[in-house]
Amino acid sequence: MSLMKKASLEIVVGLFMVAGFLAFVYVSLQFGEFSIFSLDKDYEIRAEFTNVSGLKDGATVEIAGVGVGKVSAIRLDKKDRAMVVMRIEKSVPITDDAMASIRTQGIIGDKYVKISEGGSSKNLQDGDTIYDTESAIDLEEMISKYIFGKV
Numbered sequence: 001m002s003l004m005k006k007a008s009l010e011i012v013v014g015l016f017m018v019a020g021f022l023a024f025v026y027v028s029l030q031f032g033e034f035s036i037f038s039l040d041k042d043y044e045i046r047a048e049f050t051n052v053s054g055l056k057d058g059a060t061v062e063i064a065g066v067g068v069g070k071v072s073a074i075r076l077d078k079k080d081r082a083m084v085v086m087r088i089e090k091s092v093p094i095t096d097d098a099m100a101s102i103r104t105q106g107i108i109g110d111k112y113v114k115i116s117e118g119g120s121s122k123n124l125q126d127g128d129t130i131y132d133t134e135s136a137i138d139l140e141e142m143i144s145k146y147i148f149g150k151v
Helices: 003-031 139-148
Strands: 042-049 060-063 066-076 082-089 099-104 111-116 132-134
Touching (some): 042 132
Antiparallel strands (some): 060 066
């Protein structure tokens, strides 16, 4: 094989490998929990809960049954309450008197955050907090109370 043919074959294989790697990176970003292309298309809001049992990062945020965002972080704040940080699509305004509640999809399904809109004309801005919240129902605790008679 001549030196020219060998060099051109190596270049073609190299370009093919680079194209494959770039395709892998693109698909990973689009289907993963994080996308650098969506950071400017949403805004962040927070909600404080007394109990977020079973809620995970990446959980869906819904309004009227329609997914409008994702949970981006869950952490314990200084008041022994759980702070849930959510990324919401910029095209979806949420009123400042909205209520956030943690719900379960089906009987034993994944947890998600349901936002119920209020009647205010003022909307939440990037970084604002929803104070009206309803925590997750802990099914194990309810069953335990029923079985052991601790009401």
